[in-house]
Amino acid sequence: MLHPDYDMKEVATIEQQFKELSAHSYLQQYAGYVEADRDLVYFLLECLRDAPFNKEEKREQILSALFAQAAFDTHEQVFQGDIVNQKEKKTRQLTVLAGDYFSSIYYRLLAKSVHQPILHLFSKTIQSINETKMELHCYEGESFRKLLDHIRDIEAGFIFALTTYYEKKELEQVAEIFFTLRRLLKERKQVAHKKLTSIAYALHWYAEGEKTFTAFHWPPANTKRLLDQAIQTYEELLQKQLQTVSPTLKNTSLYERLHAWVGLRKSEKI
Structure with a gap:
């Protein structure tokens, strides 16, 4: 029987609270609407299942992680290339402002004394993720393994921090594979023009031996081939990981979601 906190009603409640807290019409006009990361919600619910907090306090920690991640995702949309007109300049400024706004919400959600250890943990995690992103901007193509490790640290940074804090090693192992794979799939999507x-x-x-902040007909052939190989490897790793998880994890909505996700990925290839 699934844990009662994991039903869709709880997920929907968290997503609705995220929507209400993030609503700001002026910023949305330029940065767009930001949705809660539903996959992250499921992982965080499982991570906090046995934590010594009431439901409201658990939601606060989950929402704080969602807003910290939203801040990163929004700042990532800031184009690093040259600005050609005032509209692009204003869009860049407001996108940065939107990311800062989401950061302020995560900080406010952890204002209670009961969350002080987590606030400290998040501060360290944010610093670590920022350092990793700076390393990517200085990346010289020396190691694909190192690049994959950087993607893992960025994409699963908050769930890593919390699974370590709450001693959820098995969950960490699943998360590092899943969130890396999800990001690789996102980067492989074909578009006519991409701001990198x-x-x-x-x-x-x-893959291409060329430094650029924009690309046409993304992904280029070598990049696509590289992504295809990495995606296949991580899909196989995730399937094997889900086959070997404990009965406790198998009896959760998170497992059902991941198992269905793997099944959907398989059916797409048939």
Whole structure:
């Protein structure tokens, strides 16, 4: 029987609270609407399942992680290339402001004394993720393994921090595979014109041997081949990991979601 905190009603409640807290019409006009990361919600619910907090306090920690991640995702949209007109300049400024706004919300959610250890943990995690992103901007294509490790640290940074804090080693192992895979799939999506994120920039530099902040007909052939190989490896790793998880984890909505996700990925290839 699934834990009662994991039903869709709880997920929907958290997503609705995120929507209400993030609503700001002026910023949305330029930065767009930001949705709660539903996959992260499921992982965090499982991570906090046995934590010594009431439901409201657990929601505060989950929402704080969602807003910290939203801040990173929003700042990532800031184009690093040259600005050609005032509209682009204003959009860049307001996108940065939107990311800062989400950061302020995560900080406010952890204002209670009961969350002080987590606030400290998040501060260290944010610093670590920022340092990793700076390393990607200086990446010289020396190691694809190192690049994959950087993607893992950026994409699963908050869930890593919390799974370590709450001693959820098995959950950490699943998360590092899943969130790395999810990001690789995102970067492989074909578009006619792409403004490169720090991750896409590093992937392009490693595969194509060229430094650029924009690309046409993304992904280029070498980058796509590299991504295809990495995605296949991580899909196989995730399938094996889900086959070997403990009965406790198998009896959760998170496992059901991941198992269905793997099944959907398989059916797409048939």
